[in-house]
Amino acid sequence: MASSVPSPLRSIGTLATATGVKVPTIRFYEQIGLLAPPPRTASGRRLYDDAALRRLSFIRHARQLGFDLDAIRSLLDLSDHPDRPCGEANAIAERHLSDVTEKIAQLQALRTELSRMSAECAGGRVSACKVIEVLHDHDLCAAEDHRASTVADFRA
Amino acid sequence: MASSVPSPLRSIGTLATATGVKVPTIRFYEQIGLLAPPPRTASGRRLYDDAALRRLSFIRHARQLGFDLDAIRSLLDLSDHPDRPCGEANAIAERHLSDVTEKIAQLQALRTELSRMSAECAGGRVSACKVIEVLHDHDLCAAEDHRASTVADFRA
DNA sequence: TATGCATCCTCTAGCCGCTAGAGGATCAAG
DNA sequence: CTTGATCCTCTAGCGGCTAGAGGATGCATA
Numbered sequence: 001m002a003s004s005v006p007s008p009l010r011s012i013g014t015l016a017t018a019t020g021v022k023v024p025t026i027r028f029y030e031q032i033g034l035l036a037p038p039p040r041t042a043s044g045r046r047l048y049d050d051a052a053l054r055r056l057s058f059i060r061h062a063r064q065l066g067f068d069l070d071a072i073r074s075l076l077d078l079s080d081h082p083d084r085p086c087g088e089a090n091a092i093a094e095r096h097l098s099d100v101t102e103k104i105a106q107l108q109a110l111r112t113e114l115s116r117m118s119a120e121c122a123g124g125r126v127s128a129c130k131v132i133e134v135l136h137d138h139d140l141c142a143a144e145d146h147r148a149s150t151v152a153d154f155r156a
Numbered sequence: 157m158a159s160s161v162p163s164p165l166r167s168i169g170t171l172a173t174a175t176g177v178k179v180p181t182i183r184f185y186e187q188i189g190l191l192a193p194p195p196r197t198a199s200g201r202r203l204y205d206d207a208a209l210r211r212l213s214f215i216r217h218a219r220q221l222g223f224d225l226d227a228i229r230s231l232l233d234l235s236d237h238p239d240r241p242c243g244e245a246n247a248i249a250e251r252h253l254s255d256v257t258e259k260i261a262q263l264q265a266l267r268t269e270l271s272r273m274s275a276e277c278a279g280g281r282v283s284a285c286k287v288i289e290v291l292h293d294h295d296l297c298a299a300e301d302h303r304a305s306t307v308a309d310f311r312a
Numbered sequence: 313t314a315t316g317c318a319t320c321c322t323c324t325a326g327c328c329g330c331t332a333g334a335g336g337a338t339c340a341a342g
Numbered sequence: 343c344t345t346g347a348t349c350c351t352c353t354a355g356c357g358g359c360t361a362g363a364g365g366a367t368g369c370a371t372a
Contacts, residue, residue: 013319023320028359043367045320054292061294066266069358079288086285090277093287097270104263107256110222114253121246129242131249132235136210138217169348179349184330199338201349225329 007050015048019056026056034059034069034076067096163206171204175212182212190215190225190232223252269294 016023029035035055038046048056058079062072071092078089113134120130172179185191191211194202204212214235218228227248234245269290276286 058291061291065269078282082281082283084282086277086282087279089282089285089287090274093270093274097274100263100267100270104260107260111256113221114249114256118246118249118253121242123243125238126234126240126242127238129245131245135214135217
């Protein structure tokens with residue numbers, strides 16, 4: 001039943017281009033235990049088989065969907081146990097979905113503020129600049145969230 | 157013309173509650189040069205006047221609007237020179253606005269994907285789970301951005 | 313076979329915007 | 343005079359990488 005032909009082995013660079021994950025990132029995933037340490041050549045170079053390729057692709061897809069590495073760890077774990085119920089996977093996805101939804105709402109509120117700001121600026125001196133003025137006076141209009149949270153935190 | 161009454165002085169804790177910025181954060185802002193080092197008491201405690209209060213409020217408002225500290229540095233600088241033209245302030249705001257807009261679009265695409273995923277999951281075993289399946293197969297549908305960027309990066 | 317360049321290795325440090333904690337000094341109230 | 347809140351400095355950590363030093367291999371070409 002098991003395959004008699006061993007799967008081809010690739011270097012870390014080949015794996016990187018195959019998956020779209022950068023080389024240092026792959027090593028980083030290994031370091032934090034997301035990826036198992038692969039076998040090495042005599043000279044110490046990593047060799048990856050198809051299973052590793054699939055695992056890394058999974059990770060990459062999950063990252064593209066915005067899951068954090070902890071969630072991905074759980075999802076990988078579930079994926080390794082196909083006989084378990086999938087409730088947990090769904091829960092992770094739905095939690096993430098609600099985070100995303102919330103974040104969108106925050107950013108939309110932010111966008112409204114920002115476009116109002118720059119629309120009102122008529123381009124004179126700073127002393128008359130709406131942008132600067134708003135920053136001086138703005139008291140978090142619709143000041144619902146008092147909870148120390150900085151609304152946006154994105155580095156694309 | 158200048159006021160004869162000196163403005164009242166407050167401790168860092170009082171400043172913190174007045175502005176909603178936490179004490180360690182205020183010290184952090186000082187450390188990175190966003191806030192000038194204030195005068196101290198004989199025993200070394202920081203004392204803040206009204207100008208410092210205004211400056212910190214400005215910073216907080218700008219953070220709530222999602223500006224990064226570098227942008228805030230520029231905005232503060234502009235705010236200190238009211239005679240300059242406000243084009244730069246506007247440019248900063250508009251750049252930020254377009255970043256926010258872009259991020260919203262990304263997150264909306266993400267949300268679509270995620271809700272499709274969890275909607276399709278019927279709650280059986282992991283082997284039949286759409287969530288896991290998508291992560292295995294997903295090739296970034298509408299795969300426009302190939303540019304190594306992780307779509308979402310948010311810690312609220 | 314020599315050479316040169318690409319790729320690989322490990323290790324450390326840096327990015328952003330804080331946050332947490334150690335270990336101690338000082339202050340205000342009772 | 344004690345208690346507890348606040349303050350001080352300093353260092354380390356978060357997430358998810360990225361960059362660079364300094365060196366060892368591997369592979370193709372002349």
